[in-house]
Amino acid sequence: MTNLNDMMVFLTVVEQGSFTLAAEALALPKSNISRKVSRLEHSLGIRLLERSTRSLHLTEIGQVYFEHCIRIKEELLSANSCIENMAVAPRGNLRICASVTIGQSVLAPLLTKFNQVYPEINIELKLTNRRVDIIEEGYDLVLRVGESSDSSLISKKLLNTQLKLYASPAYIKNNQAINITIHNLPQHKCLFMNAVSQKPVWELSNFTDNKIVNITPIFKSDDFNVIYQMTLAGAGIALLPDYLCQTDIKNNKLVPVIEQWHGQSINLYAIFASRRGVTPKVRVMLDYLETQLGLIKK
Secondary structure, three states, rough: OOHHHHHHHHHHHHHOOOOHHHHHHOOOHHHHHHHHHHHHHHHHHOOOOOEEOOOOOEEEEHHHHHHHHHHHHHHHHHHHHHHHHHHHHEEEEEEEEEHHHHHHHHHHHHHHHHHHHHHOOOEEEEEOOOOOOOOOOOOEEEEEEOOOOOOOEEEEEEEEEEEEEEOOOOHHOOOOOOOOOOOHHHHHHHEEEOOOOOOOOEEOOOOEEEEEHHHHHHHHHHHHHHHOOOOOOOOOOEEEEHHHHHHHHHHOOOOOOOOOOOHHHHHHHEEEEEHHOOOHHHHHHHHHHHHHHHHOOO
């Protein structure tokens, strides 16, 4: 393969008009300049320059090659400029992966405003409940519950949320469920999220005591968003992340059930590659999510 450095030396010789001036422009010995041009001609198998003691002329094919070298230099400068701009300004394609619930309930409402603030960042959002390989699959950022066990990746906590029991006012009314207790909870229509465990139990705590409540779910799903929608529709009682339900409580669409008992705390993390390699587009997204998700808890 042709040496790119030799090509640029040849270009400089032609632009400067002599080996001597090219050597001065590149701060290299004249002998090095001559050797690089000769090596280039040898690798191509053609003569690019006609040399004499007083003048230097391009051959016909040398003229064609020189014009191509100009375009290559321009492309190199353009590529360097593009990379430099991307290294200091947030722009380009940002590939994010998140669970279906996080994507629909957390990210979707926030990304419109982000796009308005950073119009030069193009977002691709992939929603899946499987664990992805951030490096192998080419993601810039992964949002999921729990830290990454991969020491080469950074886990940044964005949100702490707690699982709590909720039902709709319609369910409470239709099932005469005014006095729900930890003891009669299994007698109610329960909606179970089975992504973590297939065993239909709710592990509840009131800070001083822990209870494992065995339930017989009338509905199961591996996605919180589906369980949430079923709860809103009055299908039953569900253990849901509190961030999902705050607005609905204010609008009287959901009510807390047995408020003194709650499920486990879960943490939402942003997973990304080594901190030294964080690009501006990833950095501004992390800052934005940290700010916006902080407001959810207030």
